[in-house]
Amino acid sequence: MKKILSLSLLFICCGFLATAQIKKGAVLLGGQIAFSDAESENTNNQQQTQKNNNALFRISVGKAIKENTVVGINAGYGSSKNEIF
Numbered sequence: 001m002k003k004i005l006s007l008s009l010l011f012i013c014c015g016f017l018a019t020a021q022i023k024k025g026a027v028l029l030g031g032q033i034a035f036s037d038a039e040s041e042n043t044n045n046q047q048q049t050q051k052n053n054n055a056l057f058r059i060s061v062g063k064a065i066k067e068n069t070v071v072g073i074n075a076g077y078g079s080s081k082n083e084i085f
Contacts, residue, residue, distance in 0.1 A: 022064045028072065030060040053081040 022028070034056040042048040055078065062072020 022068050022070060024064050024066050026064040028060070028062040028064070028070060032056065032058040032076075049085055051081075051083045051085075053079075055079045 034054075036052070036054045038052045040050050042050070056076065057078075058074060058076035060072060060074045062070040064070050
């Protein structure tokens, strides 16, 4: 656990110290994929189980119109499914 916290602190410090320059005409591409799956039980008066499934897909595209100024689009799609039984 200490090793993970130390590495996290190191990456955070490096992030604060890093600087970047985006040159005019550069093309930037990025994206994100996420998925979660959870199940919970309610044991009060009724025996209920709830399942949640979530998915997300995003893509980003941009072009630097001048130094350190980027214009672009973000597009995404998300899906969610909840069941109670």
